[in-house]
Amino acid sequence: MSLGVLLALAISTSAVAQGRAPAARPGWPQSLTLAVLPYQAVPHLHDVWTPVAEYLTREMGIPVKITTARLYEEYVRQVLASRPELAYFNPPHYLAARRDGGYEAFVSPGDKAMGRIVVLAASPIRALADLRGRKISLLPPSAFAARIQPEAFLRDHGLVAGRDYTLVEVPTTDASLNGVVAGKVDAAGTGMRPSDALPGSIKSRLRILAETPPQPDVLLGLRGDLAQGLKEALARTLLALGESPEGRAVLAPIGWKKLIRARDADDDVTGAFARKLGLAY
Numbered sequence: 001m002s003l004g005v006l007l008a009l010a011i012s013t014s015a016v017a018q019g020r021a022p023a024a025r026p027g028w029p030q031s032l033t034l035a036v037l038p039y040q041a042v043p044h045l046h047d048v049w050t051p052v053a054e055y056l057t058r059e060m061g062i063p064v065k066i067t068t069a070r071l072y073e074e075y076v077r078q079v080l081a082s083r084p085e086l087a088y089f090n091p092p093h094y095l096a097a098r099r100d101g102g103y104e105a106f107v108s109p110g111d112k113a114m115g116r117i118v119v120l121a122a123s124p125i126r127a128l129a130d131l132r133g134r135k136i137s138l139l140p141p142s143a144f145a146a147r148i149q150p151e152a153f154l155r156d157h158g159l160v161a162g163r164d165y166t167l168v169e170v171p172t173t174d175a176s177l178n179g180v181v182a183g184k185v186d187a188a189g190t191g192m193r194p195s196d197a198l199p200g201s202i203k204s205r206l207r208i209l210a211e212t213p214p215q216p217d218v219l220l221g222l223r224g225d226l227a228q229g230l231k232e233a234l235a236r237t238l239l240a241l242g243e244s245p246e247g248r249a250v251l252a253p254i255g256w257k258k259l260i261r262a263r264d265a266d267d268d269v270t271g272a273f274a275r276k277l278g279l280a281y
Contacts, residue, residue, distance in 0.1 A: 027227030031063040032056065033084035037075055037093065037218075038068045039143075040194060041174045048253035055250050059237045072140045072171060076100075086234070087221050090144040091270035094221050098264070105262035106222035106231075107238050109251075112214030114192040115149030120180055121207045125187065128157045128210055134186035136161075137168040137176040144215070145191030146173055148274070153212040181205055193255040215273055216266040220259075235261070 034056070036049050045068060053064040067084065069075040076093050080101045089097060091113070097103040117136075119125045125134070131154070139146040151161065161167040168185050170176045176188040177195070181202065187209065195208070220238070222231060241247035242258025251257065 025227075025229065028062070028230050029085065031065060032060065032086065033065050033067055033082075034220075035075075035079050035082070035084040035087040036066055036068045037088050037090060038070070038072055038172070039090075039146075039191075040172050042068065044174070051250045051253065055241070055247075056234075056237060059240075060233065073142060076142070079103075083223060085223050085226060085230075088218065089221050090142070090218050091216055091267050092142050092144055092148065092274055094219060094267055095271050095274070097221055098267075102224040103221040104224045105264045105267060106220045107235065107259040108217065108219035108262040108266075109256040109258065110260045111193075111217045111256075113145040113149065113217040114214050115145045115153060115212035116190050116192060116195055117150055117154070117187055117209045117211075118177065118180060118190055118195060118206045119187045119209050120183075121205055123186070123207065125209060128154070128159065131159060131187055131209075132164050135166045135168050135184075136187045136189065137170045137179045137185040138189040139173065139176065140169060140171070144270075145212075145217075146176065146189050146194075149212040149215065150189030153210070177202065177206065197255050216270050219262040219267075 034049070034053060036045055038045070045066075049066050053066050056062075056064045067082070069078045076089075076096045079087050079097060083101070086106070087097065087103065089103075094103065094105065098105075117128070117131075125131060136154075138151060141147060151167075154161075154165070159165055168179070170179060173190050173194040176185075176190060177198065179185045180188045192211070195203075195206070198206070222234070238259050239261070241251050248257060251259070
């Protein structure tokens with residue numbers, strides 16, 4: 001199953017013609033691919049990442065294609081197989097891609113990831129202890145803010161999956177939160193950003209029960225073997241997004257306000273956190 005089986009947004013060369021004309025540049029590819037973690041439903045990914053692809057196409061003078069994977073747990077394996085120039089990673093996924101594929105930390109929103117436990121606004125659940133014996137939906141094991149963080153947080157508060165609550169694994173944040181609204185589960189683990197971006201009609205029906213301590217958040221990784229000139233041009237182009245109202249409008253649907261250079265040292269913190277939990281990252 002190829003990366004992008006559900007989503008392949010090829011930004012046409014006509015977009016290049018409207019922006020900067022492509023030039024022969026040593027070591028530069030004819031097109032760029034940005035892989036996006038399938039953290040939410042594909043229509044949502046299409047809506048929030050298309051402006052980024054269009055911006056890069058226009059400013060870099062190279063067609064940009066966005067791809068994703070069918071399943072969360074397939075993402076890193078498919079990134080390593082298809083070798084996109086840029087890839088959107090959560091911290092554990094990035095650690096694996098750095099170790100096995102030579103990807104480098106490139107840019108990030110500079111935020112910290114916080115997991116949340118959410119319940120229905122009208123739910124009688126008022127404390128973590130009230131989750132004992134309940135059903136809690138979480139994403140697959142490599143999801144950071146919507147699985148690793150909340151599961152560890154619950155464990156630190158004496159609640160172990162399979163012993164104290166039933167863990168219901170779901171593929172996306174949308175499925176997790178919709179399960180709470182539909183009454184299929186009693187609570188859901190989710191990341192801070194996806195829950196903040198919920199439509200008001202859904203957000204008003206949910207309540208944040210608890211938040212986890214913050215950890216380094218998502219980043220864009222870059223293939224380490226790219227030409228240095230291309231790396232520098234991509235960095236200038238992406239960092240510029242936070243410097244104008246137009247650029248910030250491109251980032252806003254993702255929930256970002258700016259981009260800064262990412263450092264591997266940030267993700268060494270995540271590596272230590274993962275090792276503490278006995279995770280193979």
